[in-house]
Amino acid sequence: MSRLNYQTARFLTSAPTLAQCPPDAGAEVAFAGRSNAGKSSAINALTQQKALARTSKTPGRTQLINFFSLVGGETQRLVDLPGYGYAKVPEKVKLEWQRHLADYLRNRQSLRGLVLVMDVRHPLSEFDEMMLGWADEQDMAVHILLTKADKLKSGAAKSELQKVRSRLREWEDLVSVQLFSSLKREGVDEAQTKLDEWLVAD
Template identity: 80%
Template sequence: MSRLNYQTARFLTSAPTLAACPPDSGSEVAFAGRSNAGKSSAINALTRQKALARTSKTPGRTQLINFFALGEESERRLVDLPGYGFAKVPEQVKLEWQRHLSDYLQRRASLRGLVLVMDVRHPLTEFDQTLLGWADDKAMPVHILLTKADKLKRGAAASALQQVRSRLREWEDLVSIQLFSSLKGQGIEEVHARLDAWLLD
């Protein structure tokens, strides 16, 4: 059982830039990942809500930083960051989003940790690695979800996990990694435990 009740998550606000984010007090955990990796589905699974974070088959729709509050107060938050890595967007727009993302990660004082969502079949894209570099610069802990684990057989999923672990061995103080499936509800308790540790610290 998690200590915080993630089912109480509710939409708080959306912000296009760091300046428009809600007050930087309390604590929050941000979810990042390539478009279509399964980030919105993971947030919905973790909060046991069907449509809290919108899921879409069209990548790149979510361009805003979306804030969800746990419980009545707004002092503990989950944050859905804009997805990255989609093709159909002009380079200029991509760069702009990357700047907002980097601003947020570098400057947000209430940020306690980053959940990095990767498709277990396509882990560690170039921008995933860029993000890990930014997190490392700030000594920001990262918890990696290798999601869509249901798409692989058990042995293949386990070996994907081992491979990502070994590639990130030099960062093992800051980075933890697990398998996850929003579809099957696999790995939810493990994420809740990590979120509890960050948000209740």
């Protein structure tokens, strides 16, 4: 299988709703996660760019669906979905985000897989369970990045990985899990291989 060059990723557009997303053609992989799970840092590590996805000291700033195209074309895209959780926004706004997220996950034909980003120290939050539920409904493949693996000793990180795998055993045909550290660039190659699987046409 050919490898994609994720360093060529560039910002394409931001969309508040499904209707304003780019044309629904080609292949894309979406990244989702709680606001403080390290989603933007993971995208930046995977693309070897410091500021492709904006990291913010105020979690929950990503309120739009952000699209990045690869290799100068628009047929393969990475998608940064709105962070969810700690944002200091009214409940009504959170519900609106949720509606747009669900709309995108259920109706986007070019979506090939979902990367779900979780802090290895706090995996499987209510939000994560909700995303897994939506993916299950759609028969959508999910790859979980257990981020900030550098915050734990190697043995403790591997133990968390096993715990998450065993909790998701019923979904093992759809869900894969790995450890990841943006800081140490641990797990980048494994994650890129998964993205290649989804984005490179057979």
